[in-house]
Amino acid sequence: MDTYPRILQTVIDATDVRRTAEFYRELFGLEYRPGDEPPAEGDEDDVDWLVLRGTDGGHGLAFQQAEELERTTWPDPEVPMQLHLDTSVPDAEELERQRARAEALGATIVLDRTDDPEEPLYVFADPEGHPFCIFVGD
The missing domain is CATH 3.30.720.120 (Signal recognition particle alu RNA binding heterodimer, srp9/1)
Structure with a gap:
């Protein structure tokens, strides 16, 4: 089956x-x-x-x-991520374009790892505090 x-x-x-x-x-x-x-x-x-x-x-x-949500403290493990979305873009230029869009929509940067040559990425928190990643990759 x-x-x-x-x-x-x-x-x-x-x-x-x-x-x-x-x-x-x-x-x-x-x-x-x-x-x-x-x-x-x-x-x-x-x-x-x-x-x-x-x-x-x-x-x-x-x-x-949800009546109440405890915002994650990641990368501090006190309150874990609980959930996150991984999304990808084809190149660094598009990563920066999407960073600006995400911030304009109300996201905040939690981690900037754009200097990583293997996998440049941003980790954001949405307006509710849920983390999501945008990285360069397939």
Whole structure:
């Protein structure tokens, strides 16, 4: 038997589901699942679960409401990462372009390892404090 479950999406807890979904929608060029789009201006947005999909049908991200999250202290092990996303870009120029985009969207740099000739990378924290990496690689 050669069948396996297919990974549909990664679920990320958030104290502000819409804000976190918007951050990743902009960062990765994802689209809302039909029905999860932001409400019309002036309408209340009381959501506790949202799903984003890749425009090419790729891996999705989902966001679920959490009343409280303890922000990771990584690289200090007191509060571990708990989850992180690895993403890649083809070269150092694109890495810098994506760094600027991530920061403009509200990410903060946790680790700058761009001087590593083997695998230049940034580790960021999203607005909720979840870490994610952007590195040069395949």
